[in-house]
Amino acid sequence: xxDQSYQYDVIVVGSGPGGxxxxxxxxxxxxxxxxxxxxxxxxxxxxxxxxxxxxxxHNAEVLETLHEAADYGFTFxxxxxxxxxxxxxSRDVVSRQTKGVAFLxxxxxxxxxxxxxxxxxxxxxxxxxxxxxxxAKEQQVTSxxxxxxxxxxxxxxxxxxxxxxxxxxxxxxxxxDEVPKKMIVVGSGAIGMEFSYIYSTYGAEVTVIExxxxxxxxxxxxxxxxxxxxxxxxxxxxxxxxxxxxVEVGDDGVTVTVKNLKTxxxxxxxxxxxxxxVGVQPNTDNVGLEAAGVKLDKRGFIEVDERMRTxxxxxxxxxxxxxxxxxxxxxxxxxxxxxxxxxxxxxLPIPEERYIFMPxxxxxxxxxxxxxYTEAQAKEKGFDVKVGKFPFMPNGKAQGMNVKVGFVKIIxxxxxxxxxxxxxxxxxxxxxxxxxxxxxxxxxxxxxxARTVHAHPTLSEVIMEAAHAVEGQPIHM
Amino acid sequence: MSxxxxxxxxxxxxxxxxxxxxxxxxxxxxxxxxxxxxxxxDKIDTEVPAPTEGVLLEIRAAAGSTVRAGAALAAIGxxxxxxxxxxxxxxxxxxxxPASSGPNGNALSRGESSGEGSKNASAGGQPAADxxxxxxxxxxxxxxxxxxxxxxxxxxxxARMAAEHQIDLTAIAGSGLGGRVTKKDVEAYLQQPGxxxxxxxxxxPGDESSTAERDSVAAESTAEVDAGATGQTAVAPLxxxxxxxxxxxxxxxxxxxxxxxxxxxxxxxxxxEADMTAVIRHREAHKRVYAAKGIALTxxxxxxxxxxxxxxxxxxxxxRFTEAGIAVNKRMHIGLAVALTHGLVVPVVCDADxxxxxxxxxxxxxxxxxxxxNTLRPEDVQGGTFTLTNHGTGGSLLATPIINQxxxxxxxxxxVVKRPxxxxxxxxxxxxxxxxxxxxxxxxxxxxxxxxxxxxxxxDEFLTAVKQRLENWQ
Numbered sequence: 001x002x003d004q005s006y007q008y009d010v011i012v013v014g015s016g017p018g019g020x021x022x023x024x025x026x027x028x029x030x031x032x033x034x035x036x037x038x039x040x041x042x043x044x045x046x047x048x049x050x051x052x053x054x055x056x057x058h059n060a061e062v063l064e065t066l067h068e069a070a071d072y073g074f075t076f077x078x079x080x081x082x083x084x085x086x087x088x089x090s091r092d093v094v095s096r097q098t099k100g101v102a103f104l105x106x107x108x109x110x111x112x113x114x115x116x117x118x119x120x121x122x123x124x125x126x127x128x129x130x131x132x133x134x135x136a137k138e139q140q141v142t143s144x145x146x147x148x149x150x151x152x153x154x155x156x157x158x159x160x161x162x163x164x165x166x167x168x169x170x171x172x173x174x175x176x177d178e179v180p181k182k183m184i185v186v187g188s189g190a191i192g193m194e195f196s197y198i199y200s201t202y203g204a205e206v207t208v209i210e211x212x213x214x215x216x217x218x219x220x221x222x223x224x225x226x227x228x229x230x231x232x233x234x235x236x237x238x239x240x241x242x243x244x245x246x247v248e249v250g251d252d253g254v255t256v257t258v259k260n261l262k263t264x265x266x267x268x269x270x271x272x273x274x275x276x277x278v279g280v281q282p283n284t285d286n287v288g289l290e291a292a293g294v295k296l297d298k299r300g301f302i303e304v305d306e307r308m309r310t311x312x313x314x315x316x317x318x319x320x321x322x323x324x325x326x327x328x329x330x331x332x333x334x335x336x337x338x339x340x341x342x343x344x345x346x347x348l349p350i351p352e353e354r355y356i357f358m359p360x361x362x363x364x365x366x367x368x369x370x371x372x373y374t375e376a377q378a379k380e381k382g383f384d385v386k387v388g389k390f391p392f393m394p395n396g397k398a399q400g401m402n403v404k405v406g407f408v409k410i411i412x413x414x415x416x417x418x419x420x421x422x423x424x425x426x427x428x429x430x431x432x433x434x435x436x437x438x439x440x441x442x443x444x445x446x447x448x449x450a451r452t453v454h455a456h457p458t459l460s461e462v463i464m465e466a467a468h469a470v471e472g473q474p475i476h477m
Numbered sequence: 478m479s480x481x482x483x484x485x486x487x488x489x490x491x492x493x494x495x496x497x498x499x500x501x502x503x504x505x506x507x508x509x510x511x512x513x514x515x516x517x518x519d520k521i522d523t524e525v526p527a528p529t530e531g532v533l534l535e536i537r538a539a540a541g542s543t544v545r546a547g548a549a550l551a552a553i554g555x556x557x558x559x560x561x562x563x564x565x566x567x568x569x570x571x572x573x574x575p576a577s578s579g580p581n582g583n584a585l586s587r588g589e590s591s592g593e594g595s596k597n598a599s600a601g602g603q604p605a606a607d608x609x610x611x612x613x614x615x616x617x618x619x620x621x622x623x624x625x626x627x628x629x630x631x632x633x634x635x636a637r638m639a640a641e642h643q644i645d646l647t648a649i650a651g652s653g654l655g656g657r658v659t660k661k662d663v664e665a666y667l668q669q670p671g672x673x674x675x676x677x678x679x680x681x682p683g684d685e686s687s688t689a690e691r692d693s694v695a696a697e698s699t700a701e702v703d704a705g706a707t708g709q710t711a712v713a714p715l716x717x718x719x720x721x722x723x724x725x726x727x728x729x730x731x732x733x734x735x736x737x738x739x740x741x742x743x744x745x746x747x748x749x750e751a752d753m754t755a756v757i758r759h760r761e762a763h764k765r766v767y768a769a770k771g772i773a774l775t776x777x778x779x780x781x782x783x784x785x786x787x788x789x790x791x792x793x794x795x796x797r798f799t800e801a802g803i804a805v806n807k808r809m810h811i812g813l814a815v816a817l818t819h820g821l822v823v824p825v826v827c828d829a830d831x832x833x834x835x836x837x838x839x840x841x842x843x844x845x846x847x848x849x850x851n852t853l854r855p856e857d858v859q860g861g862t863f864t865l866t867n868h869g870t871g872g873s874l875l876a877t878p879i880i881n882q883x884x885x886x887x888x889x890x891x892x893v894v895k896r897p898x899x900x901x902x903x904x905x906x907x908x909x910x911x912x913x914x915x916x917x918x919x920x921x922x923x924x925x926x927x928x929x930x931x932x933x934x935x936x937d938e939f940l941t942a943v944k945q946r947l948e949n950w951q
Contacts, residue, residue, distance in 0.1 A: 029561055030560070343558070344479045344534075344555070344561065345558075348653070416634045416637045416638055416660070417634060417637065418634045442630075443634035443635060443660055444633055445633045445634060447633065448633055
């Protein structure tokens with residue numbers, strides 16, 4: 001960029017998976033780039049979300065295997081479980097990842113500016129010390145372009161303020177000192193189900209409260225039912241169609257009043273901790289966006305087009321703060337498009353209809369991975385659908401792994417075979433989804449997937465079988 | 478931020494164009510409306526002006542390549558964008574060579590950047606993103622006549638849609654990475670009016686099962702060419718004494734059009750001769766006056782005026798055949814076949830019936846001039862309802878022209894040659910006089926018409942009117 005009147009070509013506000021990826025891309029394209037962070041590089045994903053939870057979940061999986069050790073012929077009677085060690089391992093992973101991001105910033109000659117950022121105008125940020133970095137320098141920085149990647153934070157229910165002790169959110173849940181005896185999880189999306197899995201495996205008595213009529217409300221009904229079956233067997237109490245009416249914090253615990261929306265029955269539950277996992281709200285309230293003239297929608301998210309442009313020509317926004325699809329990898333993809341748009345190079349814009357086909361993963365056991373429409377949504381959209389479903393149970397590799405649940409379900413358009421939805425539940429399905437993402441993106445149909453030779457024995461054979469099922473007959477059924 | 482310059486649609490049936498010459502190179506500054514490149518199509522050759530001011534960032538269709546209308550030709554942006562792009566290229570080590578753009582050149586840049594990528598990977602970078610960008614930069618829309626094996630990827634979903642709707646996918650500008658045609662693009666294309674004619678173009682001639690459907694679309698698509706109809710069903714290997722001249726866009730279009738026309742219309746040619754004495758007398762008398770006004774007076778305006786007279790008597794000759802009926806045009810736009818060194822072009826004299834001789838002569842002068850100087854505008858070659866081919870200019874006496882589809886008739890005018898003709902005396906006025914042989918400037922008029930529309934009697938009625946107009950010129 002030729003404009004010499006600003007310090008930078010691009011400043012990215014927020015260093016989460018959207019922001020830092022965007023900054024790297026911008027720097028790669030020759031733009032003089034800075035990134036602003038008020039806390040720690042990597043944002044929520046790396047510090048408090050995706051990354052630390054995956055470490056804890058792996059701990060839970062190992063523990064679950066130990067619980068089932070007798071199945072494999074291992075017996076012992078002095079299993080000692082140190083939850084603190086799990087948290088420590090998780091924090092170590094975070095620390096390594098954060099250093100990785102710092103290295104990438106340095107390697108790409110991206111200036112990291114610490115502190116809270118507030119827009120003074122559409123070309124100027126006022127930097128002030130933040131609660132996390134009290135010694136950050138007070139200064140003004142200017143840039144030709146800005147990319148807002150400020151993310152989102154946990155939301156709570158009215159009258160149930162998050163105090164971090166009894167009523168907690170995900171940030172607290174990744175660093176608990178000890179496993180609560182009884183835990184109530186409000187909300188059964190990915191966050192709620194992942195923590196339910198971790199803490200129930202570590203011995204907590206967990207109750208999940210979901211207002212809608214199925215857990216994992218965004219997933220296909222059959223997938224949700226499969227997960228519910230496993231969780232129930234594990235001893236997790238799942239209350240669907242249940243509304244949280246009241247959360248009262250007492251001296252030795254917290255009581256939650258819930259109401260069954262079908263029967264109107266009211267019940268009072270008690271627990272040591274309540275985890276609020278009812279969604280997020282955008283961090284767009286303290287950035288001075290009004291000074292820059294950036295338009296927000298009714299819910300406070302920043303409106304962007306398919307190239308991540310806001311209503312202000314030199315200001316872009318990506319990731320959770322746009323409210324498109326609040327997932328780390330989506331933010332990264334948006335960041336790349338924004339950087340390429342600013343640099344003026346060819347990019348592949350992300351139109352609204354692409355977001356439904358972005359991969360969605362829940363890492364509880366069994367794992368859930370999906371893209372596209374659920375069967376119900378596809379039918380509602382008016383598609384004439386063909387559905388192919390194949391369970392993991394008959395799969396040789398799965399049996400060897402002691403897997404007894406899960407399936408792959410592919411929903412295709414009956415006319416041209418286009419993949420409309422893929423819904424996987426079972427072992428390592430988050431690692432298996434990309435095959436279907438690629439197929440969907442390149443408009444490859446179940447016919448080609450079925451004829452693509454999948455190695456034997458692998459879990460991926462189940463995808464091939466489900467594709468055969470779409471086309472007519474699976475082989476091993 | 479950069480502006481993409483696309484291949485313009487130069488006429489209703491012109492679906493592609495060839496980049497003849499680039500007038501600017503990447504990095505050069507260009508003013509708005511300044512000529513950026515020259516293109517050549519089957520109908521006209523023209524310059525493409527820059528839609529905006531800026532720096533030519535990159536050329537996406539090398540000179541000599543043929544691309545579809547709507548395909549990206551170049552990108553224009555700011556100085557900064559140019560230097561940023563240059564830098565990005567240096568990083569991935571994949572220079573944007575216009576000659577290697579398209580799928581093959583692209584594969585090369587992918588290979589190179591992945592080599593660079595492995596270095597990045599060991600340093601913890603994101604090589605995939607680099608390679609992606611490099612390929613995105615190196616790729617324009619895939620040229621139609623790309624090198625062998627350089628066909629763009631067609632997804633199974635798109636392939637199925639194309640098969641069902643008989644679509645020529647190269648006619649669609651893809652919105653996917655590297656110009657890939659996606660389902661969405663095909664859907665958008667199907668929404669456009671008139672896409673069916675394209676589908677007709679892609680059909681195999683011997684496809685019996687679809688004959689009925691083809692006939693039903695023939696009416697609306699007669700203006701279109703059959704891609705498989707250059708007359709060569711199988712390519713015989715080149716003999717030792719043969720030299721192959723590759724088909725130019727224009728040659729291919731002419732070939733396709735002629736074969737299509739012969740297959741579409743049952744051609745009938747009827748021949749009259751006209752005594753041009755009156756016309757020549759008039760022309761000699763007015764040549765200087767016209768010349769003083771800067772107009773060269775040729776026979777052509779006379780012939781066009783005569784055609785107008787014929788069409789007034791037989792309006793059905795100013796029509797096109799459709800399954801629904803004969804579409805007679807109320808306006809008379811007479812196409813004029815003009816020979817070029819490398820082909821043929823048919824500029825159109827619009828509303829010929831509303832112009833006097835001087836108006837016709839002036840317009841014809843302009844059209845011929847524009848044709849010879851390659852400056853015809855798209856509208857100059859569109860909308861003809863009848864065609865004149867003055868083959869006599871080359872000395873030809875008689876010809877049987879091929880109909881310019883979707884019109885019904887074409888008039889061929891031969892060379893004006895002095896011939897002995899017998900003039901009958903009037904038996905009632907001079908009962909004892911002999912018939913006499915006189916020398917007259919004569920011209921054969923051959924009228925080829927679509928027998929689906931006209932019968933022989935109407936054809937002759939038309940020619941009679943033409944002949945009378947010429948012979949009784951005043």
